[in-house]
Amino acid sequence: MPLVEVRDVRKVYRRDTVEVPVLDGLNLDIEEGEFLALMGPSGSGKSTLLNLLAGLDSPTSGTVRVGGEEISSMKPKRLAAWRARHVGFVFQMYNLIPVLTALQNVELPLLLTPLNKKQRREHAETALRIVGLEDRMHHFPRQLSGGQEQRVAIARAIVTDPTLILADEPTGDLDARSAEEILDLLSRLNAEYGKTIVMVTHDPHAAERARRVLHLEKGALVDGAARPVAAGATAAAGAANAGEVAR
Amino acid sequence: MTRATLVRANLGRHKRRTILTVLGLGIALFLFVTLQTFLHTLRSVGEIGSETRLVVTNKLGIVFPPPLAYRARLQAVDGVESVGYASWFGGIYQDPSNFFANFAVDPEYLAMYPEIVVSPEHREAFMADRTGAVVGVRLLDRFGWQVGQTVTLRGTIYPGDHDFTIRGVYSAGRKGFDETSMFFHHRYLEEIARSQGMDGVVGWYVLKVSDPDEAPAIAEAIDKTYENSSSPTRTQTDKAFNLSFIGMYGNIGFFLNAIGMAVVFAILMVSANTIAMSARERFAEVAVLKTLGFSDGDVLRIVVAEAASIVGLGLLLGLGGAFLLFNVMDFDMGGFAPGLTVSPGVALVASGAAALIAIASAAIPAWQAARLKVTDALRYVA
Numbered sequence: 274m275p276l277v278e279v280r281d282v283r284k285v286y287r288r289d290t291v292e293v294p295v296l297d298g299l300n301l302d303i304e305e306g307e308f309l310a311l312m313g314p315s316g317s318g319k320s321t322l323l324n325l326l327a328g329l330d331s332p333t334s335g336t337v338r339v340g341g342e343e344i345s346s347m348k349p350k351r352l353a354a355w356r357a358r359h360v361g362f363v364f365q366m367y368n369l370i371p372v373l374t375a376l377q378n379v380e381l382p383l384l385l386t387p388l389n390k391k392q393r394r395e396h397a398e399t400a401l402r403i404v405g406l407e408d409r410m411h412h413f414p415r416q417l418s419g420g421q422e423q424r425v426a427i428a429r430a431i432v433t434d435p436t437l438i439l440a441d442e443p444t445g446d447l448d449a450r451s452a453e454e455i456l457d458l459l460s461r462l463n464a465e466y467g468k469t470i471v472m473v474t475h476d477p478h479a480a481e482r483a484r485r486v487l488h489l490e491k492g493a494l495v496d497g498a499a500r501p502v503a504a505g506a507t508a509a510a511g512a513a514n515a516g517e518v519a520r
Numbered sequence: 521m522t523r524a525t526l527v528r529a530n531l532g533r534h535k536r537r538t539i540l541t542v543l544g545l546g547i548a549l550f551l552f553v554t555l556q557t558f559l560h561t562l563r564s565v566g567e568i569g570s571e572t573r574l575v576v577t578n579k580l581g582i583v584f585p586p587p588l589a590y591r592a593r594l595q596a597v598d599g600v601e602s603v604g605y606a607s608w609f610g611g612i613y614q615d616p617s618n619f620f621a622n623f624a625v626d627p628e629y630l631a632m633y634p635e636i637v638v639s640p641e642h643r644e645a646f647m648a649d650r651t652g653a654v655v656g657v658r659l660l661d662r663f664g665w666q667v668g669q670t671v672t673l674r675g676t677i678y679p680g681d682h683d684f685t686i687r688g689v690y691s692a693g694r695k696g697f698d699e700t701s702m703f704f705h706h707r708y709l710e711e712i713a714r715s716q717g718m719d720g721v722v723g724w725y726v727l728k729v730s731d732p733d734e735a736p737a738i739a740e741a742i743d744k745t746y747e748n749s750s751s752p753t754r755t756q757t758d759k760a761f762n763l764s765f766i767g768m769y770g771n772i773g774f775f776l777n778a779i780g781m782a783v784v785f786a787i788l789m790v791s792a793n794t795i796a797m798s799a800r801e802r803f804a805e806v807a808v809l810k811t812l813g814f815s816d817g818d819v820l821r822i823v824v825a826e827a828a829s830i831v832g833l834g835l836l837l838g839l840g841g842a843f844l845l846f847n848v849m850d851f852d853m854g855g856f857a858p859g860l861t862v863s864p865g866v867a868l869v870a871s872g873a874a875a876l877i878a879i880a881s882a883a884i885p886a887w888q889a890a891r892l893k894v895t896d897a898l899r900y901v902a
Contacts, residue, residue: 327811329810330895349816350816353810353813353816353818355813358813360813362812364808368808372529376521380521381521384521384526385812390522
């Protein structure tokens, strides 16, 4: 059974009296441990699909199920709690809280868990160690480079050991070297820790790092766009490492 | 890291703005507490008067003194136990800014006021000295005077410099009673007044009645007696007399309350604007919090906590400042308003006003933040 099941999803935005269809009867399965890249031109519906998978938006019709739970019909409060437990989100612009240190930014999602203060700190330190920033944990975002900020954002996304890591153009605002570091990190999270990753990108080079690439155009997946899973570590192998952060 | 850390960090985001807002709130709440304290103290003074004492003044007002000759006839009225009298002296000590109340009183007067507590030794020393004076303990402290010291008051009603020797100190026998006045012998005033052709009158009489229930009838009988004289009287209870003094300020309660409300409303506008601005600037961060799994209620509580923190600090500053000034340092506005004390009631009203400011300031931004749609906010920022 796939981890993510998207069935006949339509999403229509209403602008004044005009209805703008963004996703049109989309179907998609994502297996646990996959690293999936979503590509497509601007306005093709990539980010909208990512938001639906994150439970940040709801489809006009159709269903989205993650781990067997139908999130498309959840009430906002339950959806927020679901998101806290199951989704790690990486933004293009990092979106760290500027008045919190790297460690505090990473700890932020843990405020929604039953962990105590000491446990929260330990988990956040582990996550920062995984992204290689243990020596920058007391730095504020303004004291970090773009690549380091994005690594902190990734640490924040993995600290709760979520079911899904969703990345919206994670390398879109970075130079080539930093982008490479971030892609290495995402690949490692997928390969070593078995994390399921869905990444939206415009960059074909970034998409190459995924095991499967899907193309969206005008709200629909383009036939034959899917590329087979690339050779490399399997999800099963990576799954052995999963949960280290949360432990 | 706790939620409080997040609130604290957000408050430190624009330190100058936060500090200025807290200062503004502090000053406004200090002003509010001061006005309410002044009003509360005035009302307390009105409540202090006794029902067993009657005060007789000229019907036309206290500036028209009744004759001293009334004393014997008032003493003869049925139900009157004793008669005392007093006059406003209006002396200035060194400088008009050193204002304090100073009265000439006859020996009976002090005996009729158990609120004025003088030790037997001081009372004896006062009675034995023609120019002796009894001063309130706070007045003594204010000028650093000592018992036995001679002080000179410059007369405003009775021109010239007049010397008084401090022979006694009184303290209040009842909470809220003034401790900043000076009393001296009326016979000394009569000496001064005689040389200036102003003798033979007193400011007001105080009668002690044996039965408070008879007080209205006694008052009516006295006023009827002098109805057609050259100096008609107005007889009222001590309490009513005190309240009439407050009444001289006009409807001061309404006036001070109106100013207090205007202050609260003005600072509410400032505070609401600051908190709204602060919340609006952070809509993207609110969207991030929601993406991380913070619920609408979590976000609402964070915005309200920030507003409450700012207003709480302002309250601490305003209420704490007023408490320090009035309750600890005994500030009396240069003698104009002695005995000002921030009461628990006033502190409660100020806290209520602060809570109102916090809730009203945070209501709209907190609601907007809670209702914020993540996808819209992120798109707006991008």
